[in-house]
Amino acid sequence: MLLAQTGTDRFTTRMKRDDANGDGKLTRSELTGPKRLFEQLDEDGDGVLVLSDDAAQKLKNFRVQAGDQPGTAIGSTDRRRMMETLQSRAAHLRQGPAATRGGLRERREPDHQDVRYGDHERHVLDVYLAETEDSEPAPCMIWIHGGGFRRGDKSEGSRFARPFVANGIHYVTLNYRLSQHAIAPACFHDCAHAVQFLRQNAEKWNIDKSRISIGGGSAGAGLAQWIAYSPDRADPTAADPMFRQSTRVSAVILLNAQTSYDFRWIKTHIPGDAWMGDGLQQLFGYTIDDIDKIDDEKIQTIQACSPITHLSEDDPPTVFYYRRSKDPKIAMQNAMDGIHHPLFGFELKKRADELKVPCDVFTVETTKDRLFYNNRWDHAVGFLKKHFEMD
Structure with missing residues (x-):
């Protein structure tokens, strides 16, 4: 059983650890987390996460929106519900022209x-x-x-x-x-x-x-x-x-x-x-x-x-x-x-x-x-x- 708050705190610690040169920012190559997570936190697509810009808070917000409430245990049912929420949000984003709204973005393959x-x-x-x-x-x-x-x-x-x-x-x-x-x-x-x-x-x-x-x-x-x-x-x-x-x-x-x-x-x-x-x-x-x-x-x-x-x-x-x-x-x-x-x-x-x-x-x-x-x-x-x- 993993507490959501604990997971977020661990991610915050990892972000600080990955910032080896102490410049207050992380590039994709520096962050040890998954590529998809980096893209969700990098809201403007400039390829950099600024630690003072509250990347960890964005992660918390994303988890709350996905149905992963801080302080609650994540079991198999909760994980399934969270994935259903994410899929629903992704489908919603695909329906309108503002496909980049929020933390999820659907990539379109080039012609x-x-x-x-x-x-x-x-x-x-x-x-x-x-x-x-x-x-x-x-x-x-x-x-x-x-x-x-x-x-x-x-x-x-x-x-x-x-x-x-x-x-x-x-x-x-x-x-x-x-x-x-x-x-x-x-x-x-x-x-x-x-x-x-x-x-x-x-x-x-x-x-x-x-x-x-x-x-x-x-x-x-x-x-x-x-x-x-x-x-x-x-x-x-x-x-x-x-x-x-x-x-x-x-x-x-x-x-x-x-x-x-x-x-x-x-x-x-x-x-x-x-x-x-x-x-x-x-x-x-x-x-x-x-x-x-x-x-x-x-x-x-x-x-x-x-x-x-x-x-x-x-x-x-x-x-x-x-x-x-x-x-x-x-x-x-x-x-x-x-x-x-x-x-x-x-x-x-x-x-x-x-x-x-x-x-x-x-x-x-x-x-x-x-x-x-x-x-x-x-x-x-x-x-x-x-x-x-x-x-």
């Missing part, structure tokens, strides 16, 4: 998997096709995974595919070179090339080239913004017709986004130690110890890869979703809370408002806000349908 858009092994993407009326070209949502530029995979985006394809929007997830393969700007250029590849093959997948949106979580959000705000990278003189395609997009959807990767900007605008992040050091090839010796060329690269640098009045509408409060003190808890803090989004919104570029930032301050965040894909689909002028 075209591991399509190659470049020469590197990471230059692959998955295509999830929406059903379209009369074979009319449909808009497309491109999703870029997070993971600090050092980890992550396009398959993580499969959890978010269903709300888009169920509403007539094709959905694409992609991989890019990680910082251990090549430092910046390699991954930024990879993602831009993926957009050009999709446009080059738009007719094959019935994609409307004029209605393409882009988004991502954490690192993926930065890559998405960089594409959205940078000048069009189309080269009319390119020998390869793919590179003649536009990189411009119609809308941007972001989760827990950074808007600058310039450690000087971050140190000025974000409280705490976020500016010292080792992910940024690896991405650009510098160390904190040698930060005063960074040459001008590298500084220029860092600035050029920072999305907020490129924002202009002709850029697409953007919506930010953050799972944290906008309270600046949150950023001081640890570097992970800082690097995903809503202050990044609000700083970009200031500039967007000046340029009259539509931009909304949603944070979690109340229980109502949390409910909205948990149902963010309903809002995101509505946002796209509005800007794609879909009926």
Whole structure:
């Protein structure tokens, strides 16, 4: 007989033990628990569990919702009842477009998997096709995974595919070179090339080239913004017709986004130690110890890869979703809370408002806000349908 409360306490202890480097976060490779459980606790799909974000409490809530009440013994009857509850919840989630609501997400298999858009092994993407009326070209949502530029995979985006394809929007997830393969700007250029590849093959997948949106979580959000705000990278003189395609997009959807990767900007605008992040050091090839010796060329690269640098009045509408409060003190808890803090989004919104570029930032301050965040894909689909002028 196993007490639910005891099981949760043991899981909390294991989470702390797995955090061997004491950075307050766990990646999938660090957590010794099952993959499915990690995915249930990783609500925004950024590939990281932040211990200060109450992952253990999420586990408790999940167990309570499943019928596993704290303090009660779990026998065979209770386990069967719990499984029936889980199956019922999963079936309920499959009935509506908000298939990602709550802790369970039904993965949808891609219609075209591991399509190659470049020469590197990471230059692959998955295509999830929406059903379209009369074979009319449909808009497309491109999703870029997070993971600090050092980890992550396009398959993580499969959890978010269903709300888009169920509403007539094709959905694409992609991989890019990680910082251990090549430092910046390699991954930024990879993602831009993926957009050009999709446009080059738009007719094959019935994609409307004029209605393409882009988004991502954490690192993926930065890559998405960089594409959205940078000048069009189309080269009319390119020998390869793919590179003649536009990189411009119609809308941007972001989760827990950074808007600058310039450690000087971050140190000025974000409280705490976020500016010292080792992910940024690896991405650009510098160390904190040698930060005063960074040459001008590298500084220029860092600035050029920072999305907020490129924002202009002709850029697409953007919506930010953050799972944290906008309270600046949150950023001081640890570097992970800082690097995903809503202050990044609000700083970009200031500039967007000046340029009259539509931009909304949603944070979690109340229980109502949390409910909205948990149902963010309903809002995101509505946002796209509005800007794609879909009926």
